[in-house]
Amino acid sequence: MSEVFRALLDSPTGEPVALLHGGGVGPTWLCREPIATLTCGAGEWRSGFDRLGAFLAEHREHRTVGWLGYDLALDVEEWQQSAADDFEVPVLHMTAYRDVREFSAVDATGAPAVPAATDLCATIAQADYQRRVAAVVEHIKNGDIFQANLTQPFTANFDGDPRALFWRLCEQSPAPFAAYIEDGNGTAVLSSSPEEFLWRKGNSLRTRPIKGTRPRDDNAVEDARLLQELLASEKDQAELAMIVDLLRNDLGKVAEVGSVQVGAFPEHASFAQVHHLFATVTAQLRAGVSTIELLRATFPGGSITGCPKLRCLEIIEQLEVTRRGVYTGAIGWFGPGDEMHCNIAIRTMVHQAGRIRGNAGGGITALSDPYLEWRESLVKMAGLERALQTNIQRPPNADA
Numbered sequence: 001m002s003e004v005f006r007a008l009l010d011s012p013t014g015e016p017v018a019l020l021h022g023g024g025v026g027p028t029w030l031c032r033e034p035i036a037t038l039t040c041g042a043g044e045w046r047s048g049f050d051r052l053g054a055f056l057a058e059h060r061e062h063r064t065v066g067w068l069g070y071d072l073a074l075d076v077e078e079w080q081q082s083a084a085d086d087f088e089v090p091v092l093h094m095t096a097y098r099d100v101r102e103f104s105a106v107d108a109t110g111a112p113a114v115p116a117a118t119d120l121c122a123t124i125a126q127a128d129y130q131r132r133v134a135a136v137v138e139h140i141k142n143g144d145i146f147q148a149n150l151t152q153p154f155t156a157n158f159d160g161d162p163r164a165l166f167w168r169l170c171e172q173s174p175a176p177f178a179a180y181i182e183d184g185n186g187t188a189v190l191s192s193s194p195e196e197f198l199w200r201k202g203n204s205l206r207t208r209p210i211k212g213t214r215p216r217d218d219n220a221v222e223d224a225r226l227l228q229e230l231l232a233s234e235k236d237q238a239e240l241a242m243i244v245d246l247l248r249n250d251l252g253k254v255a256e257v258g259s260v261q262v263g264a265f266p267e268h269a270s271f272a273q274v275h276h277l278f279a280t281v282t283a284q285l286r287a288g289v290s291t292i293e294l295l296r297a298t299f300p301g302g303s304i305t306g307c308p309k310l311r312c313l314e315i316i317e318q319l320e321v322t323r324r325g326v327y328t329g330a331i332g333w334f335g336p337g338d339e340m341h342c343n344i345a346i347r348t349m350v351h352q353a354g355r356i357r358g359n360a361g362g363g364i365t366a367l368s369d370p371y372l373e374w375r376e377s378l379v380k381m382a383g384l385e386r387a388l389q390t391n392i393q394r395p396p397n398a399d400a
Helices: 003-009 048-058 070-075 124-142 162-172 221-230 234-252 289-298 309-319 371-381 384-388
Strands: 017-021 028-040 063-068 092-103 118-122 147-157 177-182 187-193 197-201 204-208 209-213 267-270 274-278 281-284 330-334 340-344 348-351 355-364
Touching: 003 017, 003 162, 017 063, 017 371, 028 048, 028 197, 048 063, 048 070, 048 092, 048 234, 048 289, 063 162, 063 177, 092 197, 118 221, 118 371, 124 147, 124 234, 124 371, 147 309, 147 371, 162 177, 162 187, 162 348, 162 384, 177 330, 177 340, 187 330, 187 384, 197 289, 197 330, 204 234, 204 309, 204 330, 221 267, 221 289, 234 274, 234 289, 330 348, 355 371, 371 384
Parallel strands: none
Antiparallel strands: 017 028, 017 177, 028 092, 063 092, 063 330, 118 147, 147 355, 177 187, 187 348, 197 204, 197 340, 204 281, 209 274, 267 274, 330 340, 348 355
């Protein structure tokens, strides 16, 4: 049933619209008829969470949908900024909607043809990225951190309809926390995220961090071998365990004493292009703790920063070449009431004025091999490449 995608294509332009797609696992919502919008421009992160809290309180009876960009973390913990912003995106965008229509059993097949993107290019060379990975490993060996998430940006030209491109993305790279959001001012965010950041219903909380990746293979025997390799990987299990501890601590700031629990460890899931390890962490929110206090305690997600979080945020700033924008922030919905559900904004593209920005990376530990980490970042771009119908071009000095 592709009715919801057709309805998205037919939605009015020039105003906010959102489609939250459960990828065949959860429900799908199409959100139209905006009531009010809160947008904080790139770099306008100060008091962002307070502004969000006031906006959610004002529109408590409605479904509010949008994104929290990675730099909103600067409203929680300040660190010295050095990375450039070459693709400016609002650091926060939320819209309260009057018309929220739920769809079930949504089938993303049958996406219309879209033009292929051109000039999909990595911003930095392979050797440069590997040097940055090695620098993270050195920080770990020196005792600064236990692990950090290092990423790199990719940029392309795309002159087609981003709504149709999102339909194709869901067809080629289905994921349980997919989302499409237009802010009405020329920015569209297209996400096929497999990772749940934060779910709240009443006082029940859940987060499901992902750590550990292997590519899929068309050969069933090799595909099974790759999954078993992931499940047996000391490096990947250690990476996940450290992030689970970080998230237990984050939730512990706002949870009932003794309520933070970890499910079976590790769990795994297989998607169109990758196998992943993940874990489920649950808790009960203390009475009287607001959604904004919950976000301040947990944002950004530990799986895309590292631990300890603040030191990792500082190191990431020093080693990454551009600001992350929406990427590795969160996308999702709030309300009515105190309910919320957000993804981690990975496998995510931003479209502005005919340009596309995507990013990919991974968790670096003391056991990381810089070459394999570079390869993993490309594997994570595979779904976006299929949607864009083009392959990543490497800078001329990629093997320097």
